[in-house]
Amino acid sequence: MATTEEKKARLKEIEEDIAGLLREFPDRTDDPQDYGDAGAALAQREELSTQLEVLAIERDRLKRELGLD
Secondary structure (H helix, E strand, C coil): CCCHHHHHHHHHHHHHHHHHHHHHCCCCCCCCCCHHHHHHHHHHHHHHHHHHHHHHHHHHHHHHHHCCC
């Protein structure tokens, strides 16, 4: 079982990872794109969304365990 300090360190890591992923998140554009570019952008948004969701779940769990909610 992780110590309180290890949980706090992991929570900080997660928050930094979330901030980094949000910076990478591609903006949606109304500019014309070919199907390949549009498909790649959609796939990237979906992948980042999934990663963000997983990190948010772990963050919320750690916050509950640490009594930070």
